[in-house]
Amino acid sequence: xxxxxxxxxxxxxxxxxxxxxxxxxxxxxxxxxxxxxxxxxxxxxxxxxxxxxxxxxxxxxxxxxxxxxxxxxxxxxxxxxxxxxxxxxxxxxxxxxxxxxxxxxxxxxxxxxxxxxxxxxxxxxxxxxxxxxxxxxxxxxxxxxxxxxxxxxxxxxxxxxxxxxxxxxxxxxxxxxxxxxxxxxxxxxxxxxxxxxxxxxxxxxxxxxxxxxxxxxxxxxxxx
Numbered sequence: 001x002x003x004x005x006x007x008x009x010x011x012x013x014x015x016x017x018x019x020x021x022x023x024x025x026x027x028x029x030x031x032x033x034x035x036x037x038x039x040x041x042x043x044x045x046x047x048x049x050x051x052x053x054x055x056x057x058x059x060x061x062x063x064x065x066x067x068x069x070x071x072x073x074x075x076x077x078x079x080x081x082x083x084x085x086x087x088x089x090x091x092x093x094x095x096x097x098x099x100x101x102x103x104x105x106x107x108x109x110x111x112x113x114x115x116x117x118x119x120x121x122x123x124x125x126x127x128x129x130x131x132x133x134x135x136x137x138x139x140x141x142x143x144x145x146x147x148x149x150x151x152x153x154x155x156x157x158x159x160x161x162x163x164x165x166x167x168x169x170x171x172x173x174x175x176x177x178x179x180x181x182x183x184x185x186x187x188x189x190x191x192x193x194x195x196x197x198x199x200x201x202x203x204x205x206x207x208x209x210x211x212x213x214x215x216x217x218x219x220x221x222x223x224x
Contacts, residue, residue, distance in 0.1 A: 001121045003038040005060040005073055006053025015051040016042050036060060036071040050120040061116040062123040064153070065092055069123070074113045081106040093129025093148060102130055102145035107185040111167055115152065115183075118163055123153045127180040141171070147184035157181050165191055165214050174213075 001012065012034070013020045024030075026041045034040055053059040056077040063070055070092060074085040089112075090103040116124065128149040131142040141147035152160050157174065160181045164172040171190045173182030177197040191214055193205035 001040045001042055001049075001051070002062050002071075002123055003034040003036055003040055004051070004053060004062070004071055005036045006056065007051050007059060008033060011051050011053065012040060012042075015049040016045055018042065018045075037062070037069065050117065058113065061113065063089065063092055063126055064123045065126040068092065074109050074116075081109045085109070090130065090145065093126050095129070095131050098130075098132040100130060101132075102143070104129065104148070105144070105146045105185050107169075108146055108148060108183070111170060111183060111185065112148070114167065115160070115163065119152050119155050119160075122155060125151045125153055127151065141184040141186070146186070147171070147182065149180040149182050151180050162213070162216075 001016075003012075009020045009023060012018075013023055016023075022043060023040065026043045027034075030038055030040065051059065058073070058075040058077065058079065060071040060073040063072060070088065072085050072088045072092075073082060074089065076082050086103050086106065086109055089109065090100050093104060094100045112124065116122075126148065128142065129147075130145050131140065133139070133143045151157055157176075157180065161172060161174040164170065164181060164183055167183075167189075169185065169187060169189055171182065171184040171186050173191075174193045175182070175196070176193070177195060191210050193210055193213065195203040195205065
């Protein structure tokens with residue numbers, strides 16, 4: 001379990017239905033209380049649990065980009081996007097070598113929290129966030145901080161895509177031959193499957209294939 005800000009031995013024990021002493025014996029390297037970013041071994045457990053934090057239902061979310069790993073609290077206890085969290089995420093998701101001119105949109109931040117809640121304890125690995133406008137691709141939602149290409153550690157991109165299909169006013173793109181799922185905020189939902197690989201021209205699946213994927217996602221459980 002990746003420890004989030006505000007999680008304690010007690011909250012971990014409650015969530016996983018273990019005794020505190022059991023967890024501490026399984027993690028002798030953590031001498032005192034667990035800190036954000038620590039990895040806690042949960043004996044005889046394969047599925048991560050949602051662990052509450054003190055006096056708040058919104059724990060931090062761990063993001064990874066390259067070798068950088070950071071736990072960011074996106075929402076306050078009232079469910080509103082925090083300015084600090086929005087800025088921290090925007091800095092981490094920005095294109096290398098370009099200053100952040102557009103923060104990650106608050107509605108996109110909210111959707112990322114929903115994804116994190118669906119896959120508790122799983123870090124979100126950022127592939128691409130804000131991009132500086134250039135050439136024929138200028139006008140992309142990436143240019144306005146409204147899009148993120150990412151994956152969830154330990155979760156297949158197909159499963160992540162199936163979950164994203166159920167989010168309202170959201171764009172979801174599945175790339176079977178790449179390493180990420182595209183998620184963006186928009187006024188009207190859109191879904192697509194692109195079979196192209198890195199550096200290749202787009203190769204979109206027929207509309208009926210996407211419609212079937214949307215239908216299957218809405219009528220089945222989120223399993224691989």
